[in-house]
Amino acid sequence: MIVFPNCKINLGLHVVSKRPDGFHELETVFYPLPLTDALEVISPGSLSFTTSGIAVPGNSADNLCLKAWRLLKQDFADLPEVDIHLHKHIPIGAGLGGGSSDAAFMLQTLNNRFQLGISKEQLITYAAALGSDCPFFIENKAVYATGRGEIMTPVNLDLSSWSFVLVYPGIHINTGWAFSRITPKVPVLSLRDSIAQPVEQWREIISNDFEAAVFPAHPELAEIKDTLYAAGAVYAAMSGSGSAFVGIFPKNSIAGIDINTGYKVFML
Numbered sequence: 001m002i003v004f005p006n007c008k009i010n011l012g013l014h015v016v017s018k019r020p021d022g023f024h025e026l027e028t029v030f031y032p033l034p035l036t037d038a039l040e041v042i043s044p045g046s047l048s049f050t051t052s053g054i055a056v057p058g059n060s061a062d063n064l065c066l067k068a069w070r071l072l073k074q075d076f077a078d079l080p081e082v083d084i085h086l087h088k089h090i091p092i093g094a095g096l097g098g099g100s101s102d103a104a105f106m107l108q109t110l111n112n113r114f115q116l117g118i119s120k121e122q123l124i125t126y127a128a129a130l131g132s133d134c135p136f137f138i139e140n141k142a143v144y145a146t147g148r149g150e151i152m153t154p155v156n157l158d159l160s161s162w163s164f165v166l167v168y169p170g171i172h173i174n175t176g177w178a179f180s181r182i183t184p185k186v187p188v189l190s191l192r193d194s195i196a197q198p199v200e201q202w203r204e205i206i207s208n209d210f211e212a213a214v215f216p217a218h219p220e221l222a223e224i225k226d227t228l229y230a231a232g233a234v235y236a237a238m239s240g241s242g243s244a245f246v247g248i249f250p251k252n253s254i255a256g257i258d259i260n261t262g263y264k265v266f267m268l
């Protein structure tokens with residue numbers, strides 16, 4: 001069975017407070033985009049794990065696909081071993097949630113393939129144990145998220161009439177480090193309200209707290225945002241803790257765009 005874990009962007013992100021558990025209370029809007037990995041799960045198998053495409057750093061035993069299988073195995077002793085192949089295409093550690101998406105799709109694939117009977121709510125609980133933005137990919141539609149990012153309220157947000165340009169400069173930003181550079185504060189205007197405004201207004205009213213935290217250490221990132229606006233973006237921002245950027249453009253207006261940065265550029 002082959003599935004295609006998609007990525008996400010954050011439309012606004014406010015770090016509201018520091019929690020006793022060391023995480024931060026945040027508010028954000030997660031939105032899915034069709035930039036995907038490919039994940040093949042073969043049964044029966046012997047819990048092999050192979051990859052192609054972008055090299056995933058770290059020990060493959062720590063891969064979120066295997067972590068997802070082991071998490072379910074704790075509760076489903078009869079869960080069969082499978083062979084896993086991951087073709088990695090979503091830039092890693094980019095603020096696009098690629099690893100979290102792989103984990104969420106793995107949970108769902110195992111649930112479906114072996115008819116485990118796990119409800120959507122239970123899948124969200126399992127996903128939250130694998131990462132803060134993993135639960136989003138169980139829902140996998142526009143949501144307003146709070147908590148660590150796992151408390152989700154669907155929002156009526158359809159951006160299918162727009163085109164997207166993703167720019168990834170290849171700068172790895174450690175999410176924990178980025179959080180440490182932010183002073184939490186309660187936002188004046190909740191994202192739940194500002195996201196309801198027309199996209200044309202978002203430049204003035206929607207922000208990502210990670211930009212001010214990260215730009216001083218990486219000034220080239222601010223230039224990407226300027227480049228997207230200069231190319232005609234109606235809204236441009238860093239996604240999550242970065243370093244990927246998203247630009248929202250009028251539909252079918254991006255074919256001739258030249259984001260001549262030498263960075264990875266995805267037109268969606």
Ligand SMILES: C[C@@](CO)(OP(=O)(O)O)[C@H](O)COP(=O)(O)OP(=O)(O)OC[C@H]1O[C@@H](n2ccc(N)nc2=O)[C@H](O)[C@@H]1O
Nearest residue numbers: 022023024095096131132133148149175176179240241242
């Ligand atoms: C903050 C977001 C916004 O989407 O950043 P991106 O990953 O998208 O860039 C995500 O929620 C990240 O989710 P995820 O990447 O799964 O982070 P985790 O592995 O859960 O946590 C990595 C580290 O980030 C910090 N962290 C993460 C989430 C949160 N609400 N508060 C935190 O303080 C913690 O220091 C934690 O150890």
Ligand SMILES: Nc1ncnc2c1ncn2[C@@H]1O[C@H](COP(=O)(O)OP(=O)(O)O)[C@@H](O)[C@H]1O
Nearest residue numbers: 057063064092093094095096097098099100102
């Ligand atoms: N299947 C996977 N894909 C990407 N990264 C993974 C995967 N499994 C584990 N990781 C680890 O997760 C981190 C990147 O997660 P990712 O979701 O791509 O970041 P972000 O949330 O910033 O977009 C890296 O430390 C990487 O080693």
